[in-house]
Amino acid sequence: MAAARTKILVVDDLPEKVIVYRSVLEDDGIEVVAASSGAEALRRLMTEEFAVILLDINMPGMDGFETASLIRSRKKCAHTPIIFVTAHADELHALRGYSYGAVDYILAPIDPEILRTKVRVFVELYRQAASRIAAVEREWALLSDLLDRTSDFVVRVDGSMKVLRLSAAGRRMLGYGEEERPPVHLNAFFEPVAFEAMRAHVLPAARSTGVWLGDSILRTRTGRDIPVSQVILVHTSPEGGGESYSIVARDISAKREVEAELDRHRAHLEELVRERTSALEQTHERLRLADRLASIGTLAAGLGHDMGNLLMPIRMRLDMLEQMPLPEEAQADLRAIADACEYLKRLSRGLRNFALNPEDRRASGEKTNLSKWWPEMAPFLQNVLPRGINVESDIPEDLPNLAIPPHVLTQAVYNIVQNAGDAMKSRETGRVRVSASRGENGSDVIVEVADDGPGMTPDVLRRCMEPLYTTKTRTLSTGLGLALIRGAIHNVGGSIDIQSEPGRGTAVRLAIPVAIDGEAAAAAGRDDNRRVCVSLKSVRNRAIVRTMLKSRGFEVDDRPWSAVTECSLIVTDEVPERGEELDEFVRRGPNRRAVVLGNSDSQAVGENITFIASNTPAAELRTLLDAAISCAMPETAAGAAR
Amino acid sequence: MKRPIRLMCVDDNRLMADALERRLRNEDGIEWVGWVEEASRALLAVRESQPDVVLLDIDMPGQDCFELVGEIAQIRPETRVIMFSGHVRADYVDRAIDAGAWGYASKNDRIGDLLDAIGRAVAGEFVITPDVASEYEAKK
Numbered sequence: 145m146a147a148a149r150t151k152i153l154v155v156d157d158l159p160e161k162v163i164v165y166r167s168v169l170e171d172d173g174i175e176v177v178a179a180s181s182g183a184e185a186l187r188r189l190m191t192e193e194f195a196v197i198l199l200d201i202n203m204p205g206m207d208g209f210e211t212a213s214l215i216r217s218r219k220k221c222a223h224t225p226i227i228f229v230t231a232h233a234d235e236l237h238a239l240r241g242y243s244y245g246a247v248d249y250i251l252a253p254i255d256p257e258i259l260r261t262k263v264r265v266f267v268e269l270y271r272q273a274a275s276r277i278a279a280v281e282r283e284w285a286l287l288s289d290l291l292d293r294t295s296d297f298v299v300r301v302d303g304s305m306k307v308l309r310l311s312a313a314g315r316r317m318l319g320y321g322e323e324e325r326p327p328v329h330l331n332a333f334f335e336p337v338a339f340e341a342m343r344a345h346v347l348p349a350a351r352s353t354g355v356w357l358g359d360s361i362l363r364t365r366t367g368r369d370i371p372v373s374q375v376i377l378v379h380t381s382p383e384g385g386g387e388s389y390s391i392v393a394r395d396i397s398a399k400r401e402v403e404a405e406l407d408r409h410r411a412h413l414e415e416l417v418r419e420r421t422s423a424l425e426q427t428h429e430r431l432r433l434a435d436r437l438a439s440i441g442t443l444a445a446g447l448g449h450d451m452g453n454l455l456m457p458i459r460m461r462l463d464m465l466e467q468m469p470l471p472e473e474a475q476a477d478l479r480a481i482a483d484a485c486e487y488l489k490r491l492s493r494g495l496r497n498f499a500l501n502p503e504d505r506r507a508s509g510e511k512t513n514l515s516k517w518w519p520e521m522a523p524f525l526q527n528v529l530p531r532g533i534n535v536e537s538d539i540p541e542d543l544p545n546l547a548i549p550p551h552v553l554t555q556a557v558y559n560i561v562q563n564a565g566d567a568m569k570s571r572e573t574g575r576v577r578v579s580a581s582r583g584e585n586g587s588d589v590i591v592e593v594a595d596d597g598p599g600m601t602p603d604v605l606r607r608c609m610e611p612l613y614t615t616k617t618r619t620l621s622t623g624l625g626l627a628l629i630r631g632a633i634h635n636v637g638g639s640i641d642i643q644s645e646p647g648r649g650t651a652v653r654l655a656i657p658v659a660i661d662g663e664a665a666a667a668a669g670r671d672d673n674r675r676v677c678v679s680l681k682s683v684r685n686r687a688i689v690r691t692m693l694k695s696r697g698f699e700v701d702d703r704p705w706s707a708v709t710e711c712s713l714i715v716t717d718e719v720p721e722r723g724e725e726l727d728e729f730v731r732r733g734p735n736r737r738a739v740v741l742g743n744s745d746s747q748a749v750g751e752n753i754t755f756i757a758s759n760t761p762a763a764e765l766r767t768l769l770d771a772a773i774s775c776a777m778p779e780t781a782a783g784a785a786r
Numbered sequence: 787m788k789r790p791i792r793l794m795c796v797d798d799n800r801l802m803a804d805a806l807e808r809r810l811r812n813e814d815g816i817e818w819v820g821w822v823e824e825a826s827r828a829l830l831a832v833r834e835s836q837p838d839v840v841l842l843d844i845d846m847p848g849q850d851c852f853e854l855v856g857e858i859a860q861i862r863p864e865t866r867v868i869m870f871s872g873h874v875r876a877d878y879v880d881r882a883i884d885a886g887a888w889g890y891a892s893k894n895d896r897i898g899d900l901l902d903a904i905g906r907a908v909a910g911e912f913v914i915t916p917d918v919a920s921e922y923e924a925k926k
Contacts (some may be wrong), residue, residue, distance in 0.1 A: 449873060452894045453872045455806070456893040457801045457806070464809050492894065513920070684912055691922070695919070762884050765882045
């Protein structure tokens with residue numbers, strides 16, 4: 145295909161001159177377009193492009209200079225070369241022509257060779273330029289295509305942040321449709337803080353180095369933020385006129401999510417490690433404390449035992465001395481020594497109460513009689529308190545037994561009193577009052593240890609039962625700590641409550657469940673049901689069974705069981721010779737039971753009659769008796785089960 | 787008048803035994819037949835002295851005293867052994883019963899309580915002194 149011919153415009157009002165131009169210039173590569181006036185030339189220039197314009201100066205109406213001036217004022221053809229043609233070779237005209245931006249002139253009559261040569265120079269220049277432009281346009285189209293095919297957000301902006309071009313992927317990323325016109329200012333594309341950071345810090349940095357890499361945040365049309373990793377390139381125009389920028393950004397939200405997920409995992413893992421470590425440390429500390437308690441308990445109990453053993457001979461000798469006829473003064477001295485021994489004996493018995501670890505489950509089931517417990521406890525308490533701090537007590541005699549082993553209560557109260565003593569160490573005088581009273585609901589007894597010491601701040605009060613929390617320097621003590629006291633009290637179904645205010649002392653209240661035991665049931669007026677008929681031929685067995693039953697609070701009737709009607713349990717070894725009578729006794733009431741102690745289990749025993757081999761170990765015998773009792777006396781079963 | 791109760795003490799604590807002997811020697815109704823310091827010699831002494839009651843300490847070197855109770859019962863069933871200790875524990879009382887002892891007395895109790903227990907054991911009771919009773923009651 146032949147290339148389109150290059151057009152030149154000839155502007156002349158004389159048709160015969162146009163014919164000359166055509167004949168001289170037109171050939172395979174050049175097409176001459178004629179305009180008969182300046183106005184027509186301007187019209188042509190609106191729609192067509194010319195390599196050069198031949199412009200006749202002397203035309204009617206708009207002359208050549210005027211036409212040239214108008215041509216120059218149009219952007220599209222401001223640089224199109226103009227060759228003026230005139231018959232008057234005066235310089236003035238030529239100069240005026242140049243001042244309008246013409247590049248050349250030709251004098252008429254035209255020398256065809258000169259005309260052809262001049263025009264060809266311009267045509268050649270035009271062709272070269274056109275070919276370069278076409279190459280640039282092809283390259284631009286390629287780049288543009290490349291830009292639109294990339295999945296990154298790419299934007300070109302000028303120095304004032306005005307958007308020059310936005311890539312297709314960029315449009316999609318920000319949510320602008322194909323036909324939609326995106327905002328013209330870059331700030332619409334960014335999250336405001338990120339944009340401000342870019343404007344104030346990033347671009348200046350980019351300008352100094354030419355390029356900047358980093359993270360930022362884009363904002364979509366709908367306000368959603370997209371974290372991006374971006375590159376900013378700074379372009380400096382060679383002709384001056386300021387800088388422009390290319391920003392290439394890539395969506396990294398998926399990466400961010402993965403990072404966030406990893407962070408969450410790591411945080412979770414760290415949290416787990418912290419929890420486990422702390423649990424381990426607490427367990428370790430509890431074990432250490434429990435171990436120390438056990439050691440101290442063993443030591444204290446051993447000391448108590450040895451003290452008791454040594455006191456016995458002293459007491460016996462005192463006993464004898466007291467029976468001798470001695471002067472009054474000597475007798476008074478002996479009484480004083482006996483009193484001291486009595487005190488030491490109680491101390492020895494009290495020390496015995498430290499024997500067991502309060503957390504030792506084997507000890508559960510034991511009861512405490514407060515009025516017996518307190519006299520053993522009191523001497524210790526005075527000893528752990530600083531001089532001048534006195535123990536006062538109010539323990540009524542008529543309180544029921546408590547469902548807590550004595551040594552547990554001892555350790556708890558001992559530690560609380562010790563704490564009170566520590567708190568009042570710097571004081572001249574003070575008091576610690578230990579009192580007991582029935583709880584409001586009657587099912588527990590409140591043992592209160594109250595001091596008139598400095599009290600605790602709300603913060604200390606709030607934390608004082610946490611394991612390992614202390615306001616003291618760690619020194620050797622029985623080390624139970626309020627946390628362990630609480631644990632031990634909770635173990636027996638009780639609770640601990642502390643009231644304290646700075647300057648108003650501290651009161652620790654232990655609510656301890658009442659033991660539902662034989663004595664309590666007897667006191668409640670069910671005497672008949674507490675009666676057991678024990679009819680055993682073996683003196684020793686009788687004595688042992690009596691001891692066991694009495695220890696459970698039962699009344700034992702030694703009369704022959706046929707004479708006893710008001711009991712519901714018989715323990716006997718008079719079977720089989722009186723088996724029928726026993727059967728009859730059991731049938732007379734729904735809760736009647738009999739326990740037969742014998743030498744072999746081949747003996748015929750009926751319904752509701754329990755057989756126990758007489759060589760059964762004592763501990764097991766007690767359990768079997770308990771079972772028979774709980775059938776015969778269901779209302780005490782709860783007590784037996786506790 | 788009743789024959790006095792022949793009493794023997796097996797205890798490795800000389801202070802205890804001396805005081806006991808001193809206190810009981812003049813006690814009406816008690817005949818002190820001797821003190822045995824070593825558990826290993828207890829059986830021989832029982833055979834020779836034929837006591838009615840033996841007060842037997844429970845922690846003596848080289849001997850399980852609960853076993854000793856059974857051995858004494860074998861060679862002389864009439865002799866009633868009462869465990870005599872500063873250790874007061876319900877499970878020890880159970881072991882004493884199982885071993886065939888006739889009582890458990892605490893060294894923390896009064897001498898009067900001890901004498902009472904000795905008398906009742908001879909009369910055929912299984913005896914525990916007040917200190918032991920309070921411990922035994924506490925244990926369900």
